[in-house]
Amino acid sequence: MNMLSQQTCEACKADAPKVSDEELALLIKEIPDWVQVSEDSILKLRRVYSFKNYQQAVDFTNKVAGIAEQENHHPDILLEWGRVTVTWWSHKIKGLHKNDFIMAAKTDELARVKS
Template sequence: MSDLKQQKCEACNAEAPKVSDDELAELMREIPDWTPVSRDGVMQLEREFKFKNFKQALAFTNKIGDIAEAEAHHPTLVTEWGKVTVTWWTHSINGLHKNDFIMAARTDAAKAEE
C-alpha cells in the first residue's frame, strides 16, 4: 500500500487544480484496483467491493462514511447485497483532485483491515 493513505486532504475550492493526465497515470499506479470513469464529462474514481452478505456491505459503507466525515470529503456509496460501489471525485472542481486518490487509498486500507 502506498503512502497516499497517510496523506491529509487539502481544502478545495472551484479554482483548485484538477489532476493532469500525467498525474493521473502516476497516481493510478498507487491504486491499481480503481477505475477512472467519466460521467457527464466528470472524471471519477470507482471501485466495487465484494462481501458475503448485506450486513458486511453495510458495515463497510458505514466505515467509509466515517472516513469521509473525518476529511469532509464524501463519495457516492451504493450499497447492495454482497457489494458496495464507491465513487470518489471532487464536486467543487467537477473532476479529480489528489484528495480523491488519497481517499481511494484509505478506502482500500479500510477493506484490507477486515
C-alpha cells in the same frame, strides 16, 4: 501500505486545479484496483467491493462514511447485497483532485482491515 493512504485531504476550492494527465498516470498506479469513469464529462474514480453478506457491506459503508466525514470529502456510495460501489471525485472542481486518490487509498485500507 499505500503512501497515499497516510496523507490527509486539503481543502478543495472551486478554483483548485484538477490533476494533470501526468499526475493522473502516476497516481492511478498507486490504486490499481480503481477504474476511471466519465459521467457527464466528469472524470471519477470507482471501485466495487464484494462481501459475503449484506451486513458486511453495511459495515464497510459505515466505515467509508466515517473517513469521509473525518476528511470532509464525500463519495457516492451504492450499497447492495454483498457489494459496495464507491465513487470518488471532487464536486467543486467537477473532476479529479489528489484528494480523490488519497481517499481511494484510504478506502482500500478499510477493506483490508477485518472487523
